[in-house]
Amino acid sequence: MSSLPKTGDFLGHPKGLFLLFGTEMWERFGYYGMRAILVLYLVALSQDGGFGWSNADALSLYGTFTMAVYITPLIGGWLADNVLGQRKAIIIGGFLMAAGHFIMGIPHSVLAGQEENVFYLGLALLCCGNGLFKPNISTMVGDLYSEGDKRRDGAFTIFYMGINLGGALGPLVAGYAAAVMGWQAGFITAGIGMIISVVLQMSLSQKYLGDIGRVPAAKLSQARSESNTKEPLTKVERDRVKVIAAMSVFSIIFWMGFEQAGGLMNLFANDYTNRMLLGFEVPASWFQSLNSIFIIVFAPVVAMVWLKMDNREPNSPVKFAIALVFLALGFLTMMLALITEGGQGDQMQISMMWLVLFYLFHTLGELCLSPIGLSMVSKLAPLRLASMLMGFWFLCTAVANKIAGFVGSFIGEGEAAMENAMGIFIGLGATALISAGLMYFLSDRLVDWMHGAEGNTQPHTQEHMLAEELEVTAVKQ
Structure with a gap:
């Protein structure tokens, strides 16, 4: 485990845990806020700001998108472990997702017939950003604690509460914004949540996380891997x-x-x-x-x-x-x-x-x-x-x-x-x-x-x- 800055504890846990709690909560706020209105936006009539797709086409795209959400972390995890490090991967992924949300929030009236192409670009950015963000932040929670630290289980309980809090608030806030101000307002609301997540990580991570997540895991484990032998x-x-x-x-x-x-x-x-x-x-x-x-x-x-x-x-x-x-x-x-x-x-x-x-x-x-x-x-x-x-x-x-x-x-x-x-x-x-x-x-x-x-x-x-x-x-x- 990397040494932590001596910033003290909060509720019996390192303060870095609550930074990761907030980072993940706001990212989940953005993702689930966007997901809650995605299919509804696709089938909404064009005069209501949507695309007017059929239910079948909307659900087919939704299935492809959510499939990509689970496949891209395999690539993003490898990049974080071997090239970027967890912290850099989270920040890059966060910016990509924020860009995706905001691009999907551009009003159709200014896109001059390119609405669907711009929409697909936004979804692609969300998938790529998710691949970098999703597999890395949870692993950093464990790095806050030394081997055998009995507080570890409690830390993950707190962290996963943050995930669910974001998952609960996102559809409520983004869904209300979409219902009152239009679909694009819902996507922009999701993007704002993502920006808050990235700003928290960029501004406070060095203070509360120290060197955790800065060095790619493959470099840290290189000595150990050299001694490993493949056996049947x-x-x-x-x-x-x-x-x-x-x-x-x-x-x-x-x-x-x-x-x-x-x-x-x-x-x-x-x-x-x-x-x-x-x-x-x-x-x-x-x-x-x-x-x-x-x-x-x-x-x-x-x-x-x-x-x-x-x-x-x-x-x-x-x-x-x-x-x-x-x-x-x-x-x-x-x-x-x-x-x-x-x-x-x-x-x-x-x-x-x-x-x-x-x-x-x-x-x-x-x-x-x-x-x-x-x-x-x-x-x-x-x-x-x-x-x-x-x-x-x-x-x-x-x-x-x-x-x-x-x-x-x-x-x-x-x-x-x-x-x-x-x-x-x-x-x-x-x-x-x-x-x-x-x-x-x-x-x-x-x-x-x-x-x-x-x-x-x-x-x-x-x-x-x-x-x-x-x-x-x-x-x-």
Whole structure:
């Protein structure tokens, strides 16, 4: 660990932790604020400041964009480790993302027919900037603490709360700006959040972080890597790699359904939901805040449930199965909404409470599945394959996002949309239940292949388990 400046502690932690908290919170504010209005902007009529795309085209692009969000960190992480260092990568990535937000915020009236080309440029900058920013800031949190420091779990709990706070506030603020002042105002609001993130990092990092993140990791570990020798994988290692591969592939099913949130369900909230509350029309984008809010509320609850179960706590594959059941319950909720609320075709308007239940079930599923990802790879992967297998986990998430956009695009338009939506909900719910059953029946075999790694390598304390549950957003976001 690099030596830290002697600036004192705050709430028992180095002040640098709260700098990273703020940097990440404002970046997530910008990203999730932009994501909450992206699909709605694409389908909005041109006279309303949008592009007037079809639902299918908008969701297809959304799937491609979110897939790129998970692929570019593989490149950005390599550049940070070998060329730039984490701090420089974060700052460059932040400026690229801010530029992307602001470019998307340029009014159509000044673009002289180049609206779509400029829009694609903005998305490309967001993807490139995300690749540099996303994989690097979380790793700097761990560098604030020496090996064996018991405050580390608590530090990640605080840090991930910052992620969720940004994820909750972004759609609320940017969504309101878009609803009141136009779509471009929403993108500019997201860009302002990104600028605050970069300014915090540039102005305060040397004071509170010292040399952490300045030198590329590859240079720091060069001496160690020279002594490493490549040896064939043992049987235990091969079995553990099989576990990672199997659970990564099953995670595609979960994320394929879960990531309907920013695409299909965003359109559903906008077009087929009664959003009037005490005379105020709730912006459709605000529902994108529910996931982060529910994580903040329910992550400690889920952690306490696992803690109270003690030796009866389900193993990781069974938690995967439970997550898939919660995913299916979310889609069952929407099926019930379509059946019971009445109405025909594009005249149907369901209650907002159905969407709230949908997001609640999916968040509970996420809290059963997502924290396992990083933990599973770090526990099971042979050291010399750890980065590659972590990349495979994120690659599966990227594939899931693209499939999610493809599946959602079948909603179509007009009166046929509700019938198509019912088909999508049935298909995704059934796929989740079948996958849950398969994972449950495979769970004993997968635990055997872990060769003792399951449940024995982590401290079984309330603080550790809370940190692990809150780690959910680091895996998916």
